[in-house]
Amino acid sequence: MIPTGVDSLDSPVNRSPADLRPRTDGRLVSSQVWTHAKGDGMTERVALVTGGASGIGREICRALAADGRQVAVADINETGAAETTAMITEAGGRALSIPMDITDSDSVIQGCLATTDELGPIDILVNVAGWDKFMRFVDTDEDFWDRIIEINYKGMLRTTHACVPGMIERGWGRIVNIASDAGRVGSSLEAVYSGAKGGTIAFSKTLAREVARKGITVNVVCPGPTDTPLLGEIVGANDDGERVIGAMANAVPMKRLGQPEEVAPAVVYFASDGASFTTGQTLSVSGGLTMAG
Numbered sequence: 001m002i003p004t005g006v007d008s009l010d011s012p013v014n015r016s017p018a019d020l021r022p023r024t025d026g027r028l029v030s031s032q033v034w035t036h037a038k039g040d041g042m043t044e045r046v047a048l049v050t051g052g053a054s055g056i057g058r059e060i061c062r063a064l065a066a067d068g069r070q071v072a073v074a075d076i077n078e079t080g081a082a083e084t085t086a087m088i089t090e091a092g093g094r095a096l097s098i099p100m101d102i103t104d105s106d107s108v109i110q111g112c113l114a115t116t117d118e119l120g121p122i123d124i125l126v127n128v129a130g131w132d133k134f135m136r137f138v139d140t141d142e143d144f145w146d147r148i149i150e151i152n153y154k155g156m157l158r159t160t161h162a163c164v165p166g167m168i169e170r171g172w173g174r175i176v177n178i179a180s181d182a183g184r185v186g187s188s189l190e191a192v193y194s195g196a197k198g199g200t201i202a203f204s205k206t207l208a209r210e211v212a213r214k215g216i217t218v219n220v221v222c223p224g225p226t227d228t229p230l231l232g233e234i235v236g237a238n239d240d241g242e243r244v245i246g247a248m249a250n251a252v253p254m255k256r257l258g259q260p261e262e263v264a265p266a267v268v269y270f271a272s273d274g275a276s277f278t279t280g281q282t283l284s285v286s287g288g289l290t291m292a293g
């Protein structure tokens with residue numbers, strides 16, 4: 001039985017990002033057992049997925065677990081994270097709910113520490129948590145810009161900053177960032193979000209170069225319009241939402257929205273042992289909306 005929550009954590013004052021590095025006290029943690037290669041060549045490495053409580057993140061958690069990974073479902077929505085964890089354990093996988101607010105550095109560090117304590121070192125980091133609201137740029141204000149950037153860009157920086165040192169020390173890591181086609185080609189009513197997602201793509205390419213000789217890959221998956229609670233919220237909050245969504249779907253060569261489970265396989269590939277020579281790449285999963293060279 002995998003415990004949930006962070007009850008086993010030491011007092012935060014005694015913990016630091018350095019604790020995310022491999023143990024040197026000789027104690028065998030669970031992941032050191034679980035990361036041994038299985039007969040099929042895959043390993044049961046630990047994956048931490050932010051935004052795992054809902055939509056695309058939930059399906060990524062389920063797909064990684066089905067691929068044999070232990071999954072830390074990290075989200076500010078603890079109820080949704082527990083639901084995702086239950087789905088995985090009921091299907092025979094291994095998962096742990098981790099309360100985490102990616103806009104809060106301490107919350108990110110404590111969540112990563114809880115994952116490391118309960119499952120083992122984080123070898124796979126998938127940054128999915130995100131948020132947006134349709135607004136014309138001229139109608140936005142600085143509070144809105146800050147919220148978009150804190151969640152969609154700086155949240156990804158915080159988790160990555162917490163996890164990369166341990167990956168470097170272990171000489172293995174997979175980072176997959178969920179951006180958006182909006183960050184590649186722009187999207188009306190999503191100017192600040194598009195900028196944050198474009199920043200995620202550029203950051204990922206640069207980090208990929210910095211860690212390329214450390215056994216770590218960094219790649220980006222860009223969903224197109226995908227049928228999730230976030231999209232429903234965006235549409236519901238906008239007078240013109242239904243028309244905008246109709247136009248979005250119409251722009252997709254396949255003439256429909258994507259489903260979250262159609263995004264997850266791309267992440268499973270980038271997170272796999274076999275994707276060891278693929279880094280700094282940006283893959284759109286958008287029914288042909290963005291056919292970037």
Ligand SMILES: NC(=O)c1ccc[n+]([C@@H]2O[C@H](COP(=O)([O-])OP(=O)(O)OC[C@H]3O[C@@H](n4cnc5c(N)ncnc54)[C@H](O)[C@@H]3O)[C@@H](O)[C@H]2O)c1
Pocket residue numbers: 050051052053054055056057074075076077080100101102103127128129130131151155178179180181222223224225226227228229230231
């Ligand atoms: N749905 C789409 O059409 C679409 C298109 C392109 C890109 N994306 C991106 O895909 C990702 C997932 O979106 P989704 O549509 O599945 O949305 P969703 O709302 O269903 O899921 C997003 C999750 O992020 C979590 N989250 C939000 N703020 C957080 C915070 N501060 N700390 C921790 N968790 C937080 C939410 O609780 C939620 O569980 C996002 O990065 C989004 O920008 C979505």
